[in-house]
Amino acid sequence: xxxxxxxxxxxxxxxxxxxxxxxxxxxxxxxxxxxxxxxxxxxxxxxxxxxxxxxxxxxxxxxxxxxxxxxxxxxxxxxxxxxxxxxxxxxxxxxxxxxxxxxxxxxxxxxxxxxxxxxxxxxxxxxxxxxxxxxxxxxxxxxxxxxxxxxxxxxxxxxxxxxxxxxxxxxxxxxxxxxxxxxxxxxxxxxxxxxxxxxxxxxxxxxxxxxxxxxxxxxxxxxxxxxxxxxxxxxxxxxxxxxxxxxxxxxxxxxxxxxxxxxxxxxxxxxxxxxxxxxxxxxxxxxxxxxxxxxxxxxxxxxxxxxxxxxxxxxxxxxxxxxxxxxxxxxxxxxxxxxxxxxxxxxxxxxxxxxxxxxxxx
Numbered sequence: 058x059x060x061x062x063x064x065x066x067x068x069x070x071x072x073x074x075x076x077x078x079x080x081x082x083x084x085x086x087x088x089x090x091x092x093x094x095x096x097x098x099x100x101x102x103x104x105x106x107x108x109x110x111x112x113x114x115x116x117x118x119x120x121x122x123x124x125x126x127x128x129x130x131x132x133x134x135x136x137x138x139x140x141x142x143x144x145x146x147x148x149x150x151x152x153x154x155x156x157x158x159x160x161x162x163x164x165x166x167x168x169x170x171x172x173x174x175x176x177x178x179x180x181x182x183x184x185x186x187x188x189x190x191x192x193x194x195x196x197x198x199x200x201x202x203x204x205x206x207x208x209x210x211x212x213x214x215x216x217x218x219x220x221x222x223x224x225x226x227x228x229x230x231x232x233x234x235x236x237x238x239x240x241x242x243x244x245x246x247x248x249x250x251x252x253x254x255x256x257x258x259x260x261x262x263x264x265x266x267x268x269x270x271x272x273x274x275x276x277x278x279x280x281x282x283x284x285x286x287x288x289x290x291x292x293x294x295x296x297x298x299x300x301x302x303x304x305x306x307x308x309x310x311x312x313x314x315x316x317x318x319x320x321x322x323x324x325x326x327x328x329x330x331x332x333x334x335x336x337x338x339x340x341x342x343x344x345x346x347x348x349x350x351x352x353x354x355x356x357x358x359x360x361x362x363x364x365x366x367x368x369x370x371x372x373x374x375x376x377x378x379x380x381x382x383x384x385x386x387x388x389x390x391x392x393x394x395x396x397x398x399x400x401x402x403x404x405x406x407x408x409x410x411x412x413x414x415x416x417x418x419x
Contacts (some may be wrong), residue, residue: 058077058084059077059079059081059082061079061081061170062077062079063077063078063080064076064077064078064088065078067087068338069336069337069338070270070334070337070338070339071092071095071267071334071337072089072090072091072267073089073090073091073092074087074088074089075087075088075089075090076088076148077145080129080296085148086123086145086146086147086148087120087144087145087148087167088143088144088145088163089143089144089146089267090141090142091141091142091143091144091145091267093139093140094193096142096263096267097188098131098133098142099186099188099189100188100189100246101131101142101144102129102130102131102181103184103186103187103188103189104148104189104266104267104269105130105131105144105185106183106184106187107183107244107269108121108122108180108265108266109122110177110181111174111177112136114284115173115174115176115177115245116175117170117173117177117263118260118261118262118263118280119149119262119263119264120146120147120148120262120264120294121146121147122144122145122146123144123145123146123147125145127305127371130144130145131143131144132144132282142374146264146275149255149262149264150255150257151254151255151256151257151260151262152255152256152257153251153252153254153255153256154251154254154256155251156202156214156285156288156290159295160290160294161290161293161297162297163256163261164281164294164297164298164301165237165298165301166261166296166298166301167202167249167254167261167281167298167301168278168297168298168299168300168301168302168303168304169301169302169304170261170263170301171246171249171274171278171298171301171302171376172301172303172304172305172306172308172326173275173305173306173312174245174246174277174304175245175274175277176305178243178244178274178304179203179239179243180353181244182266183244189244189269189270189271190203190268190270190271191270191271191272191278192245192247192271192272193231193272194228195230195239197322197325197326197329198228198322198325198326198329199227202326202329204326204329204330204333204334205329205330205332205333206329206332207221207326207328207329207332208328209248209329209332209333210328210329210331210332210344210350210351211331211332211335211344211345211347212344212345212346212347212348212349213328213348214348214349215352216352217348217349217352218348218352219351220352220353220355220356221325221328221348221351221352221355222261223355223359223388224321224325224355224356224358224359225355226360226397227318227359227362228318228322230277231315231318232315232318233297234254234321235273235315235318237273239264240273240304241273241275241312242271242272242273243271243274243278244269244270244271244281244378245269245271245273245277246263246266246269246277247263247268247271247272247277248267248268248269248283249263249277249280249281250280250281250282250283250284251281251283252265253265253283268403272321273315274312275308275312275313275315275316275319276322276323278295278298278299278316278320279316279319279320279321279322279323280323281294281298282294282320283323283327284323284327284339286320286323286350286354287350287353291357293367295316299313301367311343312393317358317361318358320354321355321358324351324354325351327346327347327351328351331343331344331347357376370404
């Protein structure tokens with residue numbers, strides 16, 4: 058890019074994303090400056106290697122990584138006394154789809170694209186040295202989670218934390234039954250929410266593989282409805298996504314039955330994300346009431362599972378956004394694994410106690 062190129066900040070979320078524009082050459086690129094101490098260089102190179110193969114062998118519509126003059130797509134720079142990794146992508150025209158009447162048709166397209174990604178993941182042999190994070194219960198919702206501790210979400214009360222904590226044994230039980238067989242668990246995008254979809258007329262591109270890693274394939278639907286879990290349109294989006302998925306690959310009844318569990322898991326994870334990303338757009342606009350609504354979801358999730366088998370159930374995804382008369386808050390659920398996890402948290406004294414500490418005292 059020419060030195061006269063204009064550079065402007067687009068977003069500050071997990072990373073800082075900039076638009077660089079060279080008017081004379083008529084070229085635009087997207088520059089991503091990685092958050093410090095999240096991904097190592099090898100992880101970023103692995104992300105870009107998967108993107109390259111998806112573009113060439115699976116024909117996935119996603120921006121191409123830009124090679125630098127060093128011969129590597131990853132640069133390391135020093136700024137503010139920190140070492141930062143930087144990558145760039147070709148610019149793609151499009152905008153984020155809105156929650157509205159047209160969204161189900163895009164979700165059908167998204168379901169087909171997710172299935173294509175997953176089929177590629179199942180057959181792809183990653184290059185030597187490929188490394189990406191593993192998204193499981195420990196890395197997602199334990200106090201040592203990759204995005205922090207969900208109990209520290211802005212504004213979370215003791216009662217809300219208790220309700221959410223009561224759902225975790227059910228999550229663990231459902232996921233233990235489901236398992237991590239290769240047909241169900243592998244390399245996924247893990248963050249194909251609306252902000253990472255670019256639609257233009259009848260085309261759709263996907264962006265931002267920064268959180269790609271090893272997780273349950275069905276989790277990709279839960280990620281797709283991030284921050285909109287209680288919207289009344291979710292059941293329609295779910296049906297559209299499944300329809301699109303099944304047009305490309307198998308999505309069994311057992312996979313479908315797990316969607317409500319992965320939605321709950323993702324929602325708790327987002328509480329942790331808001332706790333550690335309060336400078337983001339979402340952190341500034343969504344924190345108010347987010348933990349309250351998450352607790353409502355957790356109560357309904359537990360109530361839905363009371364005395365019912367996971368097999369053949371339509372799932373709480375059909376009722377998350379609907380008021381359910383007579384639903385009571387369950388008592389605090391004791392669980393040995395969760396207690397073991399909680400004991401590793403930092404204990405504070407005086408008035409500066411975390412929600413973690415308050416829940417244990419309660």
